[in-house]
Structure formats: structure tokens, C-alpha cells
Amino acid sequence: MMQQKLTGIERGWWIVSLENRVWLPQGELPLGTASQWSLQGHIAQPIGEWEGETVWLIRQKMASGMSSPRLLADRDTKLFQLVGRGVQLAEFYRSHHFCGYCGHEMEHSQYEWACLCGHCEERYYPQIAPSIIVGIRRDDHILLAQHQRNKNGMYSVLAGFVEVGETLEEAVHREVMEESGIKIRNLRYVASQPWPFPNSMMVGFLADYDSGEIVVDPVELICADWYHYDNLPLIPSSDTISRRLIEDTVALCRQQ
């Protein structure tokens, strides 16, 4: 949307991002005037508001201090979401210089986050990849697994990407069967969380065990088992949807 050249007096939070990195001088997101952070002359666009201040995106790299947005995952959820928006928009514009259909150079829409091809009139939007995540309860136990994709000793609930032509509910049943070999029932929606690594939308559910014995898919999981709610292994500590689903399941286990 509307871009402008900074004069120096503009104020707010500064998301300087390129190639899935974000500028965190002193490990924090910069707040203040553009001149305070020597950003005058750069091209910026407002992408939101947080704590009464404009959140700006500048799509470029700084010489130092470019970090993973994961470093902000344990901060305020809304701030983390806006940083995720900035990082993903920067990637979107970087990967859409040319039209995928006819190869002509594209322009940025002035009205929405989109790229337009003036030649064939195709319009492109940032891609969001929906994925499901589900907390499964069996009496006073919860199903937790160690995932191959994060080898940090952390246990979490099951998750996976939604496939083309599939409902969210179908994706949950399929992923749970593929990864753990069990059937679930009583599936219900809980909450969602944008997850900018690189462009997921996590859709969170709770479910109850129905039938079957655990058979781990070794491609996806290192191990998986039922854990008593009083005796959980290492679980995600930050303010994430997987933590929320584990806590909700534990609360249901206690009521048993």
C-alpha cells in the first residue's frame, strides 16, 4: 500500500526486513522517530498500529543486527504478529517482481497488499499456508510427540499442513492418522495463530481419542506417547498455540 520517503519526523515502530530477517538493534524492535534511527531517506509503508504507535515496514537489509523474528516470539502476541506481517510482506514483494503468467514486471497496488500485472491484469496476494494443530486427550493423558523438524528435545501436539481440496477437519483426521495411527472424535475448534515461518496460519483444535494404537511415522516424528497430565515432558514455554492446546487439554484431564 502507500509508500513514502521518510523525512525523519515520522514516528513509530520500525520493522526493517528482508529475506525473512528483521532488524533488531540491541535485540529489540526499534521505537522512536525515523531520524533517531537514521532512517530518513528510506522508503517505508505503514502496516499497522501497536500501543498507539504506527508500525512501519522498510523492505531492506541493514549492515548489522539482522535477526530471526523468532527472537520476538515470547514478546507481546500482537507485536509478534505485526513483525510476522512485515517479514512476510517483505518476502512477498521480493518474490513478485515479475508476473508468473506472462513474465512482465509488476506494480504494487496502492489500495491493498497485492502486486498487479499491467500486461495481463493478473493480481497476486501474499500466500498464507493453513496448517492444523491438535491437542488429543485420552482420559487423563495427552498425546505428545517429538517432531523431526525441531530437534530441541521439545514435545508438542500434532500438526501438519492442509492439502489442496481438503477441509480443516479432514486435515486433522488425516494428519493424526498418518503421524500416529490413531482415530480421534469430538473435534472442536479453539483458536488460530499466524506463524511467520515462513507463512503459516496455525488453526488449533482439541479432540478426544477414539481408537487405535500409536504407530509413529518416522519421517515426521521421533517419538509419540500418552503422557499423564501431572507428568509432562519438556513442552513449549512461550505464548504459542501449541502451549495453549496443551494447557486446555491438561485442564480437561484434571476434570476427569
Ligand SMILES: [Zn+2]
Ligand atoms: Zn502478467
